[in-house]
Amino acid sequence: MNFTRRMFMAAAAAAMLSAGPALADEAKKVGILIPGSKSDKGWMESGYDGLAAAQEKYGDRLEVQMIENINYADMEQAITQLAIGNELVIGVGGQTQAAIYKIAPRFPDTSFSIVGGNEGEAPANIASYDVKQAEIAFVAGAAAAMLSTNGAVSYVGGLEIPSIVNAGAEFGNGARYINPDIKYFENYTGDFDDVAKSKEATLAAIAQGADVHYHILNLGLRGMEQAAREKSTHIIGSYTDRCGSDPLYVAYSITGVGFQVSYAIDELMAGSWAPGYKPFGLAMGPEASDIAVCESSAEMMEKLEQIKADIQTGRIKVLEG
Known part of the structure; x- marks a missing residue:
């Protein structure tokens, strides 16, 4: 066995x-x-x-x-x-x-x-x-655009399958919703657990200016962490709110x-x-899907809440997945 x-x-x-x-x-x-x-x-x-x-x-x-x-x-x-x-x-x-x-x-x-x-x-x-990861990925993209100082953000996914690709697309769409001129870099490693490839992909995005990164990875996240620590950039984590546990993370998307x-x-x-x-x-509800920004302003959270509401009413349309 x-x-x-x-x-x-x-x-x-x-x-x-x-x-x-x-x-x-x-x-x-x-x-x-x-x-x-x-x-x-x-x-x-x-x-x-x-x-x-x-x-x-x-x-x-x-x-x-x-x-x-x-x-x-x-x-x-x-x-x-x-x-x-x-x-x-x-x-x-x-x-x-x-x-x-x-x-x-x-x-x-x-x-x-x-x-x-x-x-x-x-x-x-x-x-x-x-x-429905694409919904909260759009919100995470909006948060990333507001948190970026360089005007550039990145996404690394594991397998290049529809749900992961759609989430990446909506992260980029959310970032552009806030800043139409933002630079967005997207990469797929072909493996949720490949630490070396996710580090390489993140470093490549950082070299082009990205300073806030998002992901759908498992153990591969460790590679993104290594790159971000080395280059003093930041990550929006996924799945669970762990604000305060690691300064590397500026926000978390909650996917329930x-x-x-x-x-x-x-x-x-x-x-x-x-x-x-x-x-x-x-x-x-928030246990199933939400965004947690670790250090946010009232204006930022009001904007993100409006985006969430607009997604639910269909005013903002996102891909499936």
Whole structure:
């Protein structure tokens, strides 16, 4: 078996075993696949934070099996393993979708939730949660333009797939919404975890004047951090508000990955889990999508709030993804 597998039980697992069959029967079983590292300061860590919150909330009523940090080639094997014996399987990331679509029909009594899933025809036991990253990427671009002193910003994405490309396009559109003359540099490394390539891409943008950077990366973010520290530029982080933890970061876009993991588990626990496509994004509130500027003016936040409202009403139109 090539992939790394780790088992996590709810905090009171030992108590559950000693309490007898009645309590054990009440525990809901959830399998979760976190393809990358749960400490990547990004998408995967946000997903893990949502899982940890659910474990704390439900205690011995929840039993969790987690697989993390696997190769794409092992995705189907991982999903199959999680589908055996779990009532709900959660795939953290759109990269799990193809494997879940293939494996889910073999387990019709198991529910599957995809965090970062797309709208489309899917097996009847799958829920696809659309993060709608392009919405908040537009807002992040606007914030970047207001925070940049050089009038130049950059974006580095991992895989060049529609949702990642659309988010990059909308980051650039948001920056130009504030400053039509801003310089915008966009690059894709082909790998969410490639530290060297993301550093190289960021350094190339810095050489052309970019002083605020945005990303959709996992461990590759470390390369962007290295470049920004070396050249005294700044980053708008993704997924979770960590303002105050690192001066390198001037803002964070919140994309609710952990919120969606918790949402799927809440639905299971309440007996209300349902398949189908569900959009999250700005319409679902600040836990699902928001911008946090670490040191902002009232004028800046008023402008960003108006942009968020205009996206929701359709006055500002953004791409899907």
